[in-house]
Amino acid sequence: EKHGVKMGALKTTLRALLIFLKGAARKHLSQAFVQEDLVRFGLSEEAAGGVAKKWHAHFLLLSRSIADQTLSVNKLVDMDWRFGVSSSSSELQQVGRTFLELRLQVDKGGGRTEATTMQLSLPQFYEFIQEMEKAKASMEFLS
Numbered sequence: 722e723k724h725g726v727k728m729g730a731l732k733t734t735l736r737a738l739l740i741f742l743k744g745a746a747r748k749h750l751s752q753a754f755v756q757e758d759l760v761r762f763g764l765s766e767e768a769a770g771g772v773a774k775k776w777h778a779h780f781l782l783l784s785r786s787i788a789d790q791t792l793s794v795n796k797l798v799d800m801d802w803r804f805g806v807s808s809s810s811s812e813l814q815q816v817g818r819t820f821l822e823l824r825l826q827v828d829k830g831g832g833r834t835e836a837t838t839m840q841l842s843l844p845q846f847y848e849f850i851q852e853m854e855k856a857k858a859s860m861e862f863l864s
Contacts (some may be wrong), residue, residue: 740772741759741762742776742783745758745776746780746783746821747768749784752776752777753773754773754779754783755769755772755773755776756769756770756772756773759772759773777831782849790833794829795827795829795848796827796828797825797826797828798826798827798828798834799825799826800823800824800826801823801824802821802822802823802824803822804819804820804822805819805820805821805822806818806819806820807820818842819842819843820840820841820842820843821841821842821843821846822838822839822840822841823838823839823840823841824836824837824838825837825838825839842850
């Protein structure tokens with residue numbers, strides 16, 4: 722208030738800026754896109770350019786921080802799996818099909834865990850494995 726800015730308006734503006742920057746980090750926006758979006762939100766060209774330059778300089782650190790926060794909350798604690806073959810079904814085409822059942826135990830933070838069960842066909846399982854390999858490569862790149 723000493724500089725003619727109300728505290729409530731400043732808090733709201735900073736909160737909106739943080740939400741914007743977190744979203745930009747998750748979507749891996751370039752410096753040019755960040756600057757363009759900030760100008761659309763009403764920042765001057767000069768202010769948006771300054772924020773975008775800082776964004777570019779600290780992008781890798783921001784990405785690592787977001788990944789660390791996500792992984793510390795949704796950490797995989799345990800996993801069980803089993804293969805099966807459908808022996809009966811109301812649909813004749815489903816009989817004899819192989820499947821994989823995954824049970825994932827995930828740490829939700831605050832001492833809470835959650836069990837999630839998935840039943841995947843073999844093509845879905847291979848696609849799941851491929852996505853996990855991509856995630857692993859991304860995490861190794863960030864660390």
